[in-house]
Every structure is written in C-alpha cells, then in structure tokens.
Amino acid sequence: MQIYIPSETAPLKKVIVHTPGHEVSLVNPELKDELLFDDIIFEEDAREEHLDMLKVFRAAMPDDGEIHEITDLALYCLKDESTRNWFVNQLVEQLPYENLAVVQHILNDLNPKQLLQFVVEGTLDNENPFSLHPAPNLLFTRDLAAVVGQQIILSKAAKRARARESLLMELILLHHPIFTGSADHLIYTGGSQSIEGGDVLVVNEKIVLIGMSERTSFSGLVGVANQLLNGNVEHVLAVDIPKKRSSMHLDTIFTFADENECIVFPPAIVEQTNNVVELYQNGHDDAILSRQHSSLKGALETLTQTSFNFIHCGGENRTTQFREQWTDGANVFALAPGIIVGYERNTKTFEALAENGYRLMTQFEFIEEFADKPFDHNDSGKIAISFQGHELCRGRGGARCMTLPILRN
Template sequence: MKIHIPSETGRLKKVIVHTPGHEVSLVNPELKDELLFDDIIFEEDAREEHLDMLDLFKAAMPEDGEILEIMDLARECLQDADIRRGFVNTLVRELPYENLAAVQKDLQKLSADELLRFVVEGSISPSHHFTLHPAPNLLFTRDLAAVVNDTVILSKAAKRARARESLLMELILKNSDTFSDVKNRIIYTDRSQSIEGGDVLVASDKVVLIGMSQRTTFSGMMGVAGQLLSGNVEHVLAVDIPKQRSSMHLDTIFTFSDENECVVFPPAIEEQTDNVVELSKDGDLIVSKKHSSLKNALETLMETEFTFIRCGGDNRTTQFREQWTDGANVFALAPGVIVGYERNTKTFEALSEHGYKIMDQFDFVDEYEDKQFDYKKSGKIAISFQGHELCRGRGGARCMTLPILRN
C-alpha cells in the first residue's frame, strides 16, 4: 500500500483512527491525571460522536479513500502466533515497571483478541487478578507516528501512560501489510528521547515543523530532524513552545487549514519571538538559522504570504477558552476544507471572516454522501462536528487522526 504525506492539506485518502472503546470507561477519576485525561468520558456518547466524525470523513474522501482502525491493524498482525509471542516478549522487556514477567506465561496463552484487550484495557480475563491501567489515549492516534513524504517517524511516548500505544504502533509498522512498502523507511527514536506525532507538521515536501514541547524533547527533535534532512526534506523548523499541559503539542496551538493559511493560538504563536530555528544540511553538517517568528520562517521558506487565523477570534478570553477545547486543532480533509469542534464558535466566526463557508457535519454529509465531493469546486469550507465527550480527553480532530496517504 502506498504511504505518502507531502503536506498537511493535500486531499485525504487514507487515515488511521481509533473509535473509543471500553478502555475510556475504565478511567477512574482518581487516576485521570495520571492517565493524561482532564475529565472522565461517557463511552457511548464518545463513540457516537467519533463515528459521526468518520461519516463526515467518508463523505469528503474520494471513492478509493480508506479509514483504517488501529485495532483491526493490530489484530491482523497478532493472528500470527510467532508475532504474538514476540510481542509479549517486547511488552515484558520494554515495560519493566509493570512487572509483566510475573504473568508472561499467561500472556503467551492469549488469543490475538485477548492479548489486544489486555494491552488496551489492562485485564487478562475477568477471573485473573493481574491488571494494568487502561490506555484511553489510543483515541489520539496522531501521536503514535508521523508520515513525512514516504518516511514514517515512530513516536516515542514521553509518558508511561502511553508507552503501550507506542509498542502497538511499532508492532503494526513492522508486521502489517499496510506498511510493507515503507519498512525500510522508518525513523526510530532512542530510548532516552521522546517525540510525539502531534509535534510534527508537514508544511510541504521540503519543509517540516517539529515542536519542542511538553512531550517532544530537544534531543528527540534533533534525532528525527537529522534523519529527515538526510532524506529529501530540505528544512526543519524547530519551534519552541510552552512546556505545559494546555499546549502539550505544537498542533494544540497551530494547524494548517489551507496551503498558506493556519489556525493559531495568538499568545503562543503570534506573540512569541525568536523561538524558531531553521535546520538544514550543509554537506555532512546540520546548520541552524534563527527566525524572528514562525510566520516569518514559513513565508521565507515557502516563498508565499501566510494568513494566521486566530483561534477564539480577537477576544483574549475566548482565545484561551477555545484553545482549551481544541479550537486550534483543526484537521484538513483537502486544501481549505477543515473540520473542528462545533463548540469553538468564535474560531468558526474568524474562519468565516477569512472566506470559509461554515457547515455542520450533518448538512455536509447530507449534501455529499451520495455524490462525489469536489473541493476544487466547493471553495473553502469549515465543517463543525459535535465532540462534547471527545474533547474531555483534550484532543481535537487532528489529534484523533493519523493520515498515511494524501494527494
């Protein structure tokens, strides 16, 4: 299967997601912070909201578009007994703090479905007393990897709560037929480093942004940047952002809505200076150049003017409120065709002021589910979808998607 992401906004053709399952119902309020959730989620409503979002994707994608469930990909890999056995050994080796060696023999006896349930929900069986915390963040597939052109960056989670997800993604990259063509083009991160997919944005086939955030370390960024620059990427923009929960990844404060338009959280993007360093290759050396701002860096390297659209509009309070509910975390289905949570009304007003037609998810599906959507004729559209439960986990449309093929 072809894997290729040359930009953030090319028409979406293949994407990996995870519709929330029982794991989100296993989040104890006393453990929610440890599990990286700001609130507990009602499973049934979250599932419905997520499936409605996928219906929206299907209406916008081409006929040969494909939505892949990460659980299905993992389950297919684990059907092979040798792969299943090796994966158990990997879990025991890479998660020493979980004391899995005590139940290694029990895990080796599990079927593919049972082992997958253990990894995601934390239980071996109702009668077995050994349990782990659930992995509710699997919902945010974006953070598990990033595709840049025809190269895949395997993320290394910064927090223990997401370590099993990283191992699950590695299992898929190494064993799934979906990634058979790129197995020799996977970038790995050293054990002591961390980088997550929410910090990697592909401005073009030559320019990639990497956030240095709460979850991506300087060494993780440099390790990945060096390997990208040894390929066909010419410039990596290292963007230093606040190291805090509310802006855990670059895509929580900055996303592309069109080829030269972005939705930004002003306090962390427009009001920051001297926080962007351009990395490029000069022979065998990596050289650096400081830029006064992210806008300046993009306009210099992309040789075009950029428009920054403010999350929350011009009002300071609504900027903070709507960034908190992922107003800056939009996801492009095609150039100028984006989706985001409907609750961020001031962000949608700002998009409207910049020429975007505003539609809700149901109107969009009604109009395009039975006919081919042509983004070249539709003009710019900002589509709102419901996510009152989904947003409790602190992630928007981009967080919940891992694109692997765009036009």
C-alpha cells in the first residue's frame, strides 16, 4: 500500500483512527491529570460522536478510501507469535518503570486480544491483580506518528502516560503489511528527545512545520528536521509556541483549512514575533543552516511565494478566541482542500469561516447530501462541516488530533 502525504489538505484517501473504548471509562478522576485529561469522558456518547465523525469522512472520501482502526491493525500484528514475543520484550525493556518483568511470563502466554486489552486498558484477568493505568489518549492517533511525503516520523511521547501508544505504533509500522516497504523511510527519535505528531504539519512536499511545544523538545525537533532535510524536504520551519497545557501542540493553535488558508489562535500565532526559525541545507556540503523569520505568516509567504489568509479561531473577540481555542476551534481536519470538519460548539470560528467564503453544513446535512453520490471538492466550493463533540472535546483534542492520515491523493 502506498504511504504518502504531500500536504495537509490534499484529498484524504486512508486514515488511522481510534474510536473510544472501555479505556476512557477506566480514568479515575483523581488520576485524570496524570493521564493528561482535563475531565472524564462518558464512553457511550463519545463513541457515538466519534462514529458520526467517521460517517462524514466516508461521505467525503472516494469509494476506495479506507478508515483503519488502530486496534484492528495492532491485533493483526499480534496474531503472529514471534511478533507478539517481540512486542512483549519491547514493553518490558522500554517501560522499566512499570515493572513488567514480574509478569512477562504471563504476558507471553496471553492471546493477541488479551495482550492488546492489557496494553490499552491496563488490566489482566480477574485472577491477576497486576494492572497499569489505562491509555485513554489512544483516541488521539495524530500524535503517534506523522507522514511527510513518503517518510514516516515515529513519535517519541513526552509523557509516560502515552509511552505504550508509541510502542503500539512502532509495532504496526514494522509488522503490518500496509506498511510493507516503509521501514526504510522511518525516522526515529532517540534518547531523551521527544516529538509528537500534533506538532508536525506538512505545507507541501518541500516545506514542513514543526512546533517546539510542551511535548516536542528542541533536540527532538532538530533531530527530525535533519533527517527530513536529508530526504526530499527543503525547508523546515521551527515554530516556538507557548509551553502550556492549552497549547500542547502546534495544531491546537494552527491548522490548514485550504492550501493557503489557515485557522489560527491569534494570541499564540498572529501576535507572536521572531518565533520562527527556518532550517535548510547548504547546497554545497549539506550543512544545516538557519535564518529567523519575523512571523509564521511571513515565513510561509516567503517560502511559497503565495499570500496566506489567517482566519481567527473564535472570531475577533478576545474572550471567544480563548474559549474556542480551549475547545479545539483551531484544531480542524481537512478532508480535501477547503473541506474541513470541526466541533459545532465553536460557533464564532464557524462564523469567521462563513465570512471567508465557507458554506456551513452540519454533519447530518453533509451526510444526507453526499452519502449516496460521489463527492468532488472541485465542484462543491469550500465547506466547513460541524459535528457534535461534547464528550470528545473533554479529552482536549479536535478533529485533527483524532486522525492520522497515511495517504492523501
């Protein structure tokens, strides 16, 4: 299967997601901060909201488009005994603080479904009291990897709460047939470096943005940038963003709606200056050079020779900008150029989109119109699709956070 992402907005063909499961019901409110959640989620409603979002995806994607559940991919890999033993060894070696060595013999005897349940939910059977915290953040598959052209960045989680997810992603990348041939294009992050997929945005085949955030370290950013620049990427824009929970990744304050149109949180993007550094190679000896840009908008326009339109998350009112960024108003996901999905509760952001030429549609309107006929973004004009996410947004992640595209046309 071809793995290829030429931009943030090229028409979606294949994507990896995770519909919330029982793991979100295992989040103890006393542990929610440690598990990187701001609130507890009601599992049944969150599942329904997520499945409804996927119905929008299917209506917009071509007939041969594919939506893969990450647990299905992992389960396929774990059916091979040697792969299963390899994975258990990785769990024991990579997570020494979990003391898994004491139950390694038990883990080796689990069937594929039981082992996957242990990794995601943290529990063994009723006869064995050994347990781990659940992994509720698996919902946010975006952070586990990033595809840039044909290269795949395997994320290195900054927080222990997400370390098992990183190992699940590595399992899939190395052992699932849809990634056959991709091993030569993998980018690893070693040591204490960290990088997460929410900080990586693909402008086009030659330009990539990487946020230096709460979750992506300077050393992680530079290490990945070097490897990208040794491939087909010509410019990496390192964007320094506030190291805060509310802006944990670059895509929580900045996403692409169209090829040269973005939704931005003004206080962290528009009002910041001299926070963008361009990394590029010297054409003679491949040394990495750098130059500073006064703004992200200016850097994008300089490198692409195209004007960019920055649409404000929350509109022009300061309070609604902060409120709607908190509920992921800036975290939209493009199904095609100018075709985006986001939480319906961010009403001022949708009003700003309408003022910039987007047709506003609810999830139900879009599905009714396009579920039974081919969707062509070239004929539809720009559309901003709102979907319900009252439970999903409690986990602090929007449509882009919940998707890992692996193929765009």
